[in-house]
Amino acid sequence: MERIIKNTLLERRITIHFTNLKYTFIRKSPFICIAFAAILINLSWDLTEVDADEGSIPSLQEIVDRAKPGESIVLSDAEFSGPILINKKLTIQALEGVSLINESLEPAITIQAEGVTVQGIRVLQKQSGEESTAVSVQANGVVLRNLKITTRGYGILLRDSVDGVLEDNLISWDSSQGPSTLGEKGNGIDLFNSSDTRIENNRIVNMRDGIYLDNSKDLNIFKNKILGSRYGIHCMYNDGTKIIGNIGEYNVTGAMIMGVRDVVVSDNSFVKQRNNVNSQGILLYDVQRSIVEKNDIEGNRVGIYLERSSQNELRNNSIYRNFVGIQFVNAEKNFIHDNDFVANVIEAEAMDSESNQIEQNFWDTAQVLDMNNDGNSDIQYSINPFYRNLISETPAFQLFFQSPGISFLSGMYEQDNQHSWTTDSSPRLKLNQPVLTSNSIVEDKPLPDKVFLMIVSSMLLLISILTILYSRGQKT
Template identity: 45%
Template sequence: MIPSINTNNTGTLRILILMLFSLFLMYPASCGTVSANPNPEVISLQPIIDAANNGDSITLAPGTYLGPVHIDKRLTINGEGRATLLNSYPDAEVAVLISADDAKLKGLNIQQDNGGEAAAIRVEADQVTLEDLSIHTAGFGIVLREANDCVIANNKIRWFTPKGAASGTRGNGIDLYNSQGTNIRANEISYLRDGIYLENSRNTKVDQNRLYYLRYAIHCMYINGSSISNNIGEYNITGAMVMGVKDVVVSGNSFRKQSQNVHSQGILLYDVSTSSIVNNLVEGNRVGIYMQQSSDNTLQNNLVLRNYIGIQFEGAGGNQFQRNGFIANVIEAHATGSKNNQMNGNYWDSFEGLDITGDGISDLPYAINPFYQQLITKNAAYQLFFQSPGMTFLSDMYTNGKAQWSTDPTPLMQLQLDKATQGQASGGQGLVMLVGLLLLFVSVITIIYMGVLRL
C-alpha cells in the first residue's frame, strides 16, 4: 500500500531545503574570496565573518545587514557602497569592533542608532584601513584606541540630524587616543562635536579633510611630530584647536566663517612650541589666529582676511612672525603680555608706510596699538565708537608703554604671499567677484527693462 503524502509536510520540507541551500551559499568553503548573498530581509553579518578564514576577502551583496559585529581576523570586507550595516541594539556600544591587525573595511554604509559613547567603528589593532565608508551616527563615528599606523580615508561621517542637540553633547567624528602614525585624509565630517580629535597620538597626518558645523573642526592635544595640512573648515566654532604640542606643522589649511560664537577662532594655538604655521587662509572669523602661552614657533605666509581680530597674542613670546598678510580685518592685531616676538616683513593694509629707498619695505615701523582693545575690554559699550574720529584721535594720542608694544620694524608696502595662499585667496575673491558681476548684470537689465516700460 502506497502511503499518502501530507501536502503540509511537503511544503515544510521544501522550505527547509531552501533554507539549507541559502545557508550553503552564505557559508562557503575555505577560499580566498567570499561572496555573501543575503536574503531580501535583514540578516546578521557576524555569521558571515565567523565562517571566513584569515586573509579572506568578503564582498557583500546589496542589502541590509544586522550588527553589531566583531572582526577578529585579517579580513577585507567590501560593501561596494551598496550594503548597509544597521546597529540598533540598545546594549551595543560599538557597531563594528576591529581587533585584528591588517583588517580592511571598505564601501560600507553604517547606521549607528545608539548615542552617548557608542561608536560606529572602534579599532583596537594596527595597520587597519577604513575607507569609502558612509557613517550616520547618534554617538561617535570612528574611534581608535592604541591602534597604530592605520589609514582612515575618503569617509563621510555625519550625525543623524543637522538640528537637535547642541554640538557639545554629540560624539566626535574621528577620535584617536594613544594611536600613533595614523593617516587621516580626504574625509568629510559634519554636525558632530569635534570633527577630528587627536590625543596622545603622535606622528599623525591630517590632510585634505572637509569639516563643517562642528565645535572644533580639528582638536589636537599632545600630538608631537604631526602635520595638519590642506584641510577646509567652515561654520565651526573653531577651525583648528592645537594644544600642548611640539614640532607640529599646520600648513595650507583654509578656516573660514568661524564667527557664530564669542570664542570663535580660525586657528587657536595654546602651549605650542617649535612648530610651523604656514600658508594658511583664515577668513571671516571672530579671531583669525589666537596664540596663547606659546613660544619658539614660526608663523609665515598666512593670509588673515576679513576677521574681527586678525591675530591675537596673549602670553606668547619668542615667535617668528613674518611675511603674513592682513587685509580688511576690523582689528588687525592685539597683543598683551607678549614679548620678544620677532615680527618683520608683514603686510598691514591699514598701515600707511613710507618707502624712501623703493625696496618695497616701509622705512616707518608698524606698532600694534593696544588702546582700543584695552578700552573695550574694560567697557564693551565703547565698541559703538569704533573707527569714529574721536576714537581714532585718542588711539593716535595713546603712547603709554610704547616701547613694549609688539612692533613690525619692516612692514611690506605690498602684499607678498606664497602661491598656495594666493590661490586660496583668489578662489574666495573670485567667487565674490562672480556674484558681484551677476548682481551688476541683473541690475542693468532691470534698469533697462523698467526704462522700456516707462516709454
Template identity: 30%
Template sequence: MRRGIDHGLLAALLLLVFPLLVGAEETVQARIDEASAYGVVRLPSGVYDEAIVLSKPLTLEGIGEVTIRSCGQSPVISVFGRHVVLKHIRVISCGKTSDLAAVYVTGSDHVIHDVHVKARHRGIQLDQAHHVTVSHCTIQGEKSGNGIDLWESTQNVIHDTAVAHGKDGIYIENSHNNRVVSNHIAYSRYGIHVMFSNRIIVRNNVSEKNVAGAMVMGTEQTIVEQNVFTRNLQHVHSQGLLLYDAKKTKVRNNRMVANRVGMYVERAHDNELTGNDVSYNFIGMQWNESSNNHVSDNSFIGNVYDGQAVRSADNVIVRNYWDAASKLDVTGKGESAIPYRMDPFFLALTARIPEYQWFFHSPGMIVLQKLLRSPDEQVLTDDAPLIETPMVTKDDPSQPTILLYVISAGMIIGSLTGFIKGRKRA
C-alpha cells in the same frame, strides 16, 4: 487539486525569499568567522542589523548599497589585530551608551575606506591603533561625540574625509606622528583638535563654521600648513586657529578668513608663522604670554583690528603686510621705514571692563590709546612692514572688498554732499 498547487507555489516562494533575508541578517559574522585569513567577504546590497567583529586579516567590502546598523551597547563594527580592510559600507550607530563609537579600531595596518558613518556619539575611534588609513569617509554626528577620535595612536593618516556636527571634528590626544590631510570639517566645536601630541601634520584641510577652526595645544614640531580656516565665529571665543602651549611648530601658508579672531596665540614659544593670509576677521592676530616666535611674510588685510597682545615680548615680527600700516619705502627693498605697532590697550581695558567693547574704535578710545600708550615690551611691533602683500589674496566669499568699496563711496558722497550744502548756506 488546484488549491494544493497554489499552496505549494506559495511555500516555494517563501522558502526562496525568507531564507535569503534571514541569512543576510544572521550570517554576516558567521561569514567573517568562516573566511580564511586575507580573504574577502563581499556583502550584497541590503540592511544588516548586526554588530560585527573583525579580528583577523581580511577585507569586508560592500557591493552596492550596504548598511550595517546596530542600536546595541557595543560598536557597530569592531576592528582588532592587523591588516583589516573595511570599505564601501554605510554604518548607523543608534545606541544610547555614552561615548559609544560606531566604528572602533585598534591594532595596526588597517584601512577604512569609503565608509559613511551616522553616529549618535563617536564616529570612528582609533584606540592604540597604528599605521591606519582613514580615507574618503563621511561622519555625521549629533555633537555628543568626536567625529574621528585618536587616543595613543601613532603614524595614522586621515585624508579626504568629511565630518559634520561632531563634538570635535578630528580629535587627537597623546597620539604622535599622525597626518590629517585634505579633510573638510564643519558645524563642530573644534574642527581639528590636537592635544599633547607631537609631530602632527595638518595640511590642506578646510575647517569652517565651527566654534574654532583648529585648536593645536601642548604640541612640539607640528606643521599646520595650506589649510583654510573660515567663518569660525559662532562663539565669543571663536578663532580660526588657536595655538596654545605650542613649541617649535610651523604655521605657514594658511588662509584664516572671516573668523572672529583669525589666529590666537597663547603661551606659545619658538614657533614660525609665515606666509599666512589673515584677512577679514574681527581681530587678525591675538597674542598672550608668548615669546621667541618668528612672524614674517604674512598678509593682514581687511581685519577690523589687525592685532592685540599682552605679555608677549621678544617675538621677531618683521616683513608682514598690514593694510592699516603707514608705508614709506626709502631703501627700495619693499619695506616701510615706519614700524607698525599693535597696542594691547583696548584688549587690557575690555578684559577688566567688558562693557567698554561698545566703544571699540570710537574717537575717544583712539585718543586714550594714543595718550596712554602701553609699554614697549607689551606691544607687538613690525619693524619693517611690507609695502606690498607677499601673496595674491583671494576675495572672501562674502566679498568684503566690494562691501568696503561701497561703504567708502557712501562716506565720500556723504562728505561731498555736506560740504556743498555748507557752502550754499554760507
C-alpha cells in the same frame, strides 16, 4: 579567494484548488488521499518558516565567521544587521547599496586583527550613549575607506593602533531624533595612542570634535573637511604631526593645537569660526618649535591665538576679515613674518608678550615709507590698542569703527605709551600674494567690507551730529 554574497528572498506561492472532488475518488483511492494530505501539511509548515523569516535582516557576523583568514569578501546590494567582530585578517568590500544597521550599544564594527580592510559600507549606529561608536579599531595596519557613517555616538575610535589609514570616509551626526547639544555628541574620528596614522580626505559634519588626536606622534592629517563641530581638529600631546590642506568652516575653533612640539600646520583654510565668544581660526596653546604657514584664515572672531607658546614660526599666512587678526597671551620668542593682515577690525592684541619678533608683515592700516626701495617700510608699525580698549569698555562703539571721530581720538592716544605697543619693525608695502576668497579679495581692488563699514560709520556719525544740532535748534 573571493566570496560573493548576495541577499535575496525566495518567494514561493502555491495555490491549490480542490474542485469537483468526487466521493468515489476518495473511496477508491484512500492511500493517495492520505499521501496528498501529508504533502499539504509539510508544505504548510515550510511556508510558515519562510513567512517568519521574510522580515528579518541577515547577520554580517555569520558571513565573517565563515570566511577564512586572508579572504576577500565582496558584498552587494544588501542590508545587514550588526554588531560584528572581525578578529582575523580579512578584506571586506561593499559595492553600491550595502548597509550595516546596529541597534545595540556595542560598536557596529569592532576590529581586533592586524591588516583588516573595510570599505564601502554604509554604517548606521542607532543607539546613543557615552561609549556608543560606529567603528572601533584595536589593531595595527587597519584600513577604513569610503565608509558612510551616521551615528548617535562616536564615528571611528582608534585605540593603541599604529600604521592605520582612514580615508574618503563620511561621518555625520544622526539628527533624525531631533537636535542635540555638543556635549551629547561624540567625536568624528577619535584617536589615542595610535601613532603613524594617516587621516585623509574625510568629511565630518556636526560632531563634537571633527578629528580628535591624543597622545600620539607622527600623524598625517591631510585634506579633511570639518563642518559644524566644536574643534574641527583637536590636537593634544602629539609631537611631529602634520596638519596640511584641511578645511574647517562654522566650527567653534578651526584647529586647537595644544601641548605639542615640532608640528606643521600648513595650507589649511579656516573660515567663519565666529559664532562663539571663544571662536578662533587657529588656537595654539603650549606649542613649541612648530610652523604655521600658508593658511587662509578668514572671517573668524580671532584669526590666530597664541598662549604660553614659544619658538614657533608663523609665516606666509593670509589673515583676512577677522575681528582680531592675531592675539598673544604670555607668548614669547615667536617669529611672525611675511603674513598678510587685511580688513581685520583689530589687527593684533598682546598681553604679557613683549619679546616676539614681528617683521615684514603686510598691514592694510600701516603708514609706510620705503626710501631704499627694498619693499619694506622704513617706518615701524606700532599697533594702536585704543580701539580695542574702547570697545572692551563700551561694545556699542564698534558701530563707529574707522569713523573720522574714532580716528581723531586714536591719533591723540598715540602720544602716550607707544613704546609698549605691539610693533612690526619693517612692515611690507605689498601683499605677500593676492588671495581670492569667497568675496574675491585681491591685491589691486578695494576691500568691500572695509569700505562698507566706513560708509555706515560715517552715516551714523553724521546722523548723530544732525540730531544734536536739530535738538539744540528746537530748544532755542
